[in-house]
Amino acid sequence: DIQMTQSPSSLSASVGDRVSITCRASRSISTYLNWYQQQPGRAPNLLIYAASSLQSGVPSRFSGSGSGTDFTLTISSLRPEDFATYYCQQSYSTLPTFGQGTKLEIK
Amino acid sequence: QVQLVQSGSELKMPGASVKVSCKASGYTFTSYPMNWVRQAPGQGLEWMGWISPSTGNPTYAQGFTGRFVFSLDTSVSTAYLQISSLKAEDTAVYYCANTRGYNTHNWFDPWGQGTLVTVSS
Numbered sequence: 540d541i542q543m544t545q546s547p548s549s550l551s552a553s554v555g556d557r558v559s560i561t562c563r564a565s566r567s568i569s570t571y572l573n574w575y576q577q578q579p580g581r582a583p584n585l586l587i588y589a590a591s592s593l594q595s596g597v598p599s600r601f602s603g604s605g606s607g608t609d610f611t612l613t614i615s616s617l618r619p620e621d622f623a624t625y626y627c628q629q630s631y632s633t634l635p636t637f638g639q640g641t642k643l644e645i646k
Numbered sequence: 647q648v649q650l651v652q653s654g655s656e657l658k659m660p661g662a663s664v665k666v667s668c669k670a671s672g673y674t675f676t677s678y679p680m681n682w683v684r685q686a687p688g689q690g691l692e693w694m695g696w697i698s699p700s701t702g703n704p705t706y707a708q709g710f711t712g713r714f715v716f717s718l719d720t721s722v723s724t725a726y727l728q729i730s731s732l733k734a735e736d737t738a739v740y741y742c743a744n745t746r747g748y749n750t751h752n753w754f755d756p757w758g759q760g761t762l763v764t765v766s767s
Contacts, residue, residue, distance in 0.1 A: 540708075573753040575691075582741055582757040583691065589751040626691055630752050634707060637691040 541565050541629050545638035551646040556617045560641045562610045562627035571631035574603055574612045577624045577640075586625075587612065619645075648672040650742050650758035657764045663730040666761045668742030675723035676700045679745040681754060682716060682727050686738045696745065697725060732765045739763075 542565035552558050562572065570590035575583040585594045587603035590610060600615040614621055622645050627638040653667040668680065682694040695706040697716040704716040715728045725742055740761050743754040 571751060575754075577691075582760050583743075583754070584757070585753055585755040588747075588753040594755070628691075628754070630747075635693050635754075637693065640690045 540634055541568060541632050541636055543627055543629055543636050543638040545625075545627055545641045547641060548639065549642040549644060551644050552617055553646045554617050554619060558614050558617060558643065560612045560625055560627075560643075562605075562612070562638050564608045564610075564629055564631075567607045568629045568631035570606050571629055572603075572605065572610045573628045573630060574601075575626045575628065576621075577626065579623070583626060617643075648744075648756055650744070650756055652740075652742060652758040652761045655762040655764070657766065658732050659767055660732055660734060660765055662732050662765075663728060664732060664763055666727045666729075666740050666742075666763065668725045668727075668758050670723045670725070670744075675720055680716075680718075680725040681743045681745060683741045683743060683754070683757075684738045685741065685760075686735075689738075691741075694727075694740075699725070729763070732763075734765050736763060737765050 544563045546561045572590045574587040576586050577583045586597050586601050590605055591603045602613050604611050622643050624640045624642045626640050649671050651669045656664050658664050676699045679696045681696040684692045684694050693707055694710045697704040702718055713730050717726045742758040745752050746755050
């Protein structure tokens with residue numbers, strides 16, 4: 540299986556901050572990488588697919604980059620509704636796997 | 647709009663069985679694979695496997711063979727997850743989610759709202 544490791548596991552930031560979350564794959568996955576946001580008590584929601592493509596309806600302050608083994612989700616200017624848990628997921632393998640999640644909290 | 651609506655929370659005794667439903671609307675049910683994802687309390691997301699709505703063929707991830715069964719009723723655009731011989735460690739929220747994509751890229755979207763299954767005596 541391809542292991543996905545996110546860093547940090549948790550992050551404290553303030554409204555208006557620029558933040559980045561990193562996801563590393565245990566082997567090269569090209570750009571087969573997706574990002575999801577999960578609000579407490581809610582289902583995950585797709586933000587970014589194919590490493591850098593913004594899902595329809597997702598605000599442009601979210602962006603994704605990377606290829607191979609290293610990927611980054613960036614939020615350019617945090618809004619209150621962005622405080623949530625973020626997951627990366629690889630779709631390179633027929634056995635998709637998720638990162639362990641990064642909890643973004645208000646400082 | 648495209649929507650997946652899951653059945654409500656369940657409280658079950660150890661050893662019992664549970665069947666969770668996921669009703670699709672807003673698209674042709676047989677067009678997109680249906681996945682199941684587990685989230686234990688306070689934990690991350692774990693892919694359980696998927697079922698092809700066109701063939702009914704299921705694929706199970708490691709750790710989800712034997713007691714877990716995916717099924718379909720295409721006449722009512724509904725996918726099911728059945729778990730037998732329930733254990734306390736099966737307590738989790740279970741999500742259904744479509745596989746969508748283009749070319750060779752794919753992702754999970756949309757997701758059902760989740761079904762909490764609690765196993766307790």
